[in-house]
Amino acid sequence: MTMKALVIYYSVSNHTASVANLIAEKLNVETEAIHTKDAYGDYIIDKTKREIENKDYPSILPLSHNFDEYDTVILGTPTWWVSPSSPIYSLIKTGVLKGKTIYPFITTGFDVSGVEEKLRELLPDSKVMPSLIVSYTNAFRETGDGEILDWASKIK
Numbered sequence: 373m374t375m376k377a378l379v380i381y382y383s384v385s386n387h388t389a390s391v392a393n394l395i396a397e398k399l400n401v402e403t404e405a406i407h408t409k410d411a412y413g414d415y416i417i418d419k420t421k422r423e424i425e426n427k428d429y430p431s432i433l434p435l436s437h438n439f440d441e442y443d444t445v446i447l448g449t450p451t452w453w454v455s456p457s458s459p460i461y462s463l464i465k466t467g468v469l470k471g472k473t474i475y476p477f478i479t480t481g482f483d484v485s486g487v488e489e490k491l492r493e494l495l496p497d498s499k500v501m502p503s504l505i506v507s508y509t510n511a512f513r514e515t516g517d518g519e520i521l522d523w524a525s526k527i528k
């Protein structure tokens with residue numbers, strides 16, 4: 373079965389990307405990675421802290437999928453400063469998620485409190501479904517495949 377959903381995500385160290393791929397394979401849907409115009413490189417800590425604090429989000433490259441074709445968007449982000457990552461704010465600002473049903477998955481290293489609520493506030497014109505939290509200890513994923521695939525299987 374091919375459903376009309378798209379997995380879109382941002383990922384720096386591949387945690388969110390690998391979860392995105394697992395979900396997309398399970399549901400047989402396409403993925404799109406968000407790319408910032410400028411790479412963060414060695415300045416990621418300082419730069420992202422400033423972005424989140426100042427609400428000054430990065431430019432992202434044009435998206436390759438036509439969002440008009442999708443009703444359901446599965447949205448993946450790392451946690452940055454107990455917030456969604458700043459490129460996700462940039463994505464939301466483009467307006468492509470308006471009117472969609474959004475299934476968020478959020479990867480975290482230690483503290484993810486309130487990130488889902490922030491997404492809900494940022495997406496008042498979308499239907500935001502309960503999110504999946506995926507925990508990492510360094511590069512090791514603590515959340516098992518079973519939990520991820522269970523969550524994915526509820527996506528309609």
Ligand SMILES: Cc1cc2nc3c(=O)[nH]c(=O)nc-3n(C[C@H](O)[C@H](O)[C@H](O)COP(=O)(O)O)c2cc1C
Pocket residue numbers: 382383384385386387388389416417420421449450451452453454455479480481482483484508
């Ligand atoms: C700049 C920065 C800030 C972060 N802030 C948090 C945080 O506030 N809470 C948390 O749980 N993890 C935080 N992390 C850890 C990431 O959310 C976690 O490692 C995530 O899985 C990385 O995903 P990625 O590999 O897809 O980029 C932070 C990581 C970076 C790089």
